[in-house]
Amino acid sequence: MDDKLILGGHEFTSRFILGSGKYSLDLIKAAVENAGAQIITLALRRANSGGAANILDYIPEGVTLLPNTSGARNAEEAVRIARLSRELGCGDFVKIEVIRDSKYLLPDNYETIKATEILAKEGFVVLPYMYPDLNAARDLVNAGAAAVMPLAAPIGTNRGLCTRDFIKILIDEIDLPIIVDAGIGKPSQACEVMEMGAAAVMANTAIATAGNIPAMAEAFRKAIEAGRTAYLAKTGRVRETASASSPLTGFLHD
Amino acid sequence: MAIICGKSVPEADGKKLSEYIVSAGYNAGRIAVEYNGEILPKADYDKTVIASSDDIEIVEFMGGG
Numbered sequence: 427m428d429d430k431l432i433l434g435g436h437e438f439t440s441r442f443i444l445g446s447g448k449y450s451l452d453l454i455k456a457a458v459e460n461a462g463a464q465i466i467t468l469a470l471r472r473a474n475s476g477g478a479a480n481i482l483d484y485i486p487e488g489v490t491l492l493p494n495t496s497g498a499r500n501a502e503e504a505v506r507i508a509r510l511s512r513e514l515g516c517g518d519f520v521k522i523e524v525i526r527d528s529k530y531l532l533p534d535n536y537e538t539i540k541a542t543e544i545l546a547k548e549g550f551v552v553l554p555y556m557y558p559d560l561n562a563a564r565d566l567v568n569a570g571a572a573a574v575m576p577l578a579a580p581i582g583t584n585r586g587l588c589t590r591d592f593i594k595i596l597i598d599e600i601d602l603p604i605i606v607d608a609g610i611g612k613p614s615q616a617c618e619v620m621e622m623g624a625a626a627v628m629a630n631t632a633i634a635t636a637g638n639i640p641a642m643a644e645a646f647r648k649a650i651e652a653g654r655t656a657y658l659a660k661t662g663r664v665r666e667t668a669s670a671s672s673p674l675t676g677f678l679h680d
Numbered sequence: 681m682a683i684i685c686g687k688s689v690p691e692a693d694g695k696k697l698s699e700y701i702v703s704a705g706y707n708a709g710r711i712a713v714e715y716n717g718e719i720l721p722k723a724d725y726d727k728t729v730i731a732s733s734d735d736i737e738i739v740e741f742m743g744g745g
Contacts, residue, residue, distance in 0.1 A: 445745030446743040446745070448745075451743075468742065469742050469745075471739060473685070473706055473711050476705040480740060481742055482710055491741070496744055510719060510737075514741060581745065631745065
């Protein structure tokens with residue numbers, strides 16, 4: 427099936443974006459491979475001195491790196507982190523994350539829009555993490571985003587599709603890929619949002635806190651593929667009353 | 681003395697940045713440097729001498745979501 431996710435002119439066959447936080451470097455390769463992920467997120471931080479291992483040495487060749495701007499509290503800081511990430515020589519993709527609430531880690535849509543506009547003009551492929559608000563999503567489109575990444579639930583909670591109805595509005599109204607990011611805790615939830623028409627799912631904590639990380643990565647891959655296939659197949663109708671699946675003639679008692 | 685990654689580093693003063701990076705055990709191929717607020721191209725590491733007034737950030741990628 428020729429069904430590709432296109433972000434900033436780049437084509438992907440996988441619709442599962444994998445986060446790389448909270449688990450050991452040794453498991454990253456297996457997680458990426460079992461997830462079938464072609465995009466993996468990273469964070470930028472002060473470097474470790476003393477010869478510590480670097481995550482880039484554990485990511486399989488050919489996987490697109492998606493640095494996030496976690497730690498940014500406003501647009502200016504997000505732009506600074508994005509530029510430093512690009513200087514690391516790993517491409518033009520950036521996931522904008524602007525957060526100034528430490529309890530729920532909810533994104534600041536206004537500052538996110540400002541950062542998106544600046545970075546899109548500088549040639550970045552900008553994927554903004556946002557609270558699912560239609561007006562903000564439209565502003566992100568106008569600012570040059572390559573996709574919109576609404577949250578399902580607060581980061582790291584594994585609470586699932588708390589914002590389901592508002593994500594559906596974005597899927598229906600926004601003419602960019604909608605990548606559901608944050609809060610998806612189970613493969614069934616990833617499948618559901620893909621059935622709704624999301625273009626992709628991003629998950630980190632659900633995988634990283636699973637009992638078996640590679641196996642959960644595989645389960646998410648299958649669920650996302652199933653949901654996408656179901657979306658393309660168009661789900662069957664829903665009725666109030668029963669509708670027999672078997673023939674209504676030729677019964678043995680007739 | 682120079683501030684590097686938020687800490688005073690007296691032994692860095694007067695060193696070439698490229699030398700400091702190696703002596704401190706950073707992985708030169710995996711870092712980016714912000715030098716007094718500006719991104720410093722890798723080609724400039726060898727011609728930059730750390731001064732006591734410098735504020736330097738050295739960053740790398742880590743796991744994140």
